Structures are given as structure tokens and as C-alpha cells.
Amino acid sequence: AQTVTQSQPEMSVQEAETVTLSCTYDTSESNYYLFWYKQPPSRQMILVIRQEAYKQQNATENRFSVNFQKAAKSFSLKISDSQLGDTAMYFCAFAPRDDKIIFGKGTRLHILP
């Protein structure tokens, strides 16, 4: 079975600090996509960053970057210079060759003033 595991149910950091959210996944596929989605209190699901498995270079979007370790099946999200608006639930997700996205259970991130 293909699964996504987020081992940190909840985290808190001070504003302006850097925080890393962990994600591991299990698959026998060689080609797939990985995602981090943000869900603020508004409930809207927002794509933060996307990584193609066959690309070794880690994806970056402004203050958000990933550490993709394909052999270890690890896909962590780093948020630099964290802001109050980063407070949200963060979901790691995985899309293998079929037509589905598999989500982790989420990490609730609190940015403290």
C-alpha cells in the first residue's frame, strides 16, 4: 500500500525562525510527484510546493523549500523567516502514476508572535 506519514501532529515556532516539517512516504513507483499543501483556518487548500521525483534538485518557492531524499523516501518542508500568516495545517501529499493524490494526516503549525 502507498502511504504518506507525517510524524509531527503539531509544532510551534517563534516568528522569524526557521521550521522544518517532516514527511516520509512508501511506494514502489519510480516516477511520481510530491506536494506540500497549506490549509489555513479559512479551510482553503493551497498548493505550497511541488517536487518531481525524477528531478534531483530540491524545489524552492520563496521562503519555502524542500529536502527531497528519494532513496530514503523523505520529503521535508523548510519554512524560512516564518510569518504569522504561515500558521496553518500542512499536508504532505504524493501522486503516483495512477489518478490519485494520497495525503498525510497533516501537521498543525503555529507561528507565535
Added chain:
Amino acid sequence: NAGVTQTPKFQVLKTGQSMTLQCAQDMNHEYMSWYRQDPGMGLRLIHYSVGAGITDQGEVPNGYNVSRSTTEDFPLRLLSAAPSQTSVYFCASSLGPPMNTEAFFGQGTRLTVV
């Protein structure tokens, strides 16, 4: 540009009642999906569709029906609501397979079954 529109945003049902959650997208996306979000469980796939006339089951399909008569619409039907179906429901669409294209989500429907 409306994107993915879900209606209603909130709904309370009595056990045994039936209802349809509506989902419409105006981006001409082929792929559409329904997820439910429960505390501590993340998002779980209920049903999905890769195009008009084609649907398939996801991880948790029991108690739900779908149909895809048009590209734009993908309604989710609860045949006989149960308290276990209390959840937040999300509809998503993408131009192609989620592997290759970005998925866009609706605002969600919070359903309570009493």
C-alpha cells in the same frame, strides 16, 4: 474566474436523510475528485473521475455515489446519511492526472449528521 465551487458550505442532516453535495468547475478540467477530511486523518479519497462518464472508487467509497454527466459537474450523493459521515468534504479538479498537473480545491462543505 470561479475555479472550483462547492455548495452548500454547511449542512446539517438527520440520520437516514439523503442529499447531494454539488461541485462545479469552470476550468475545463478533466479530472475531478471528492475527499473527506476528518480530524487526525488527513484527506481521504472517496470517488474520482478522469472525464465525463467515467468514475471510480477511492479509499472510502461506501455510502457515497457519484456521477459525471458533464465535464463541469461532479456531484456527491449521500444515500442514507449516518453520523460517521460527519466530516468536511472537499472537491478538487485538475487539467490532467494529479501526477502532472496542479489540483485546485473548492472551499469545502462541512456536513454534520445528527
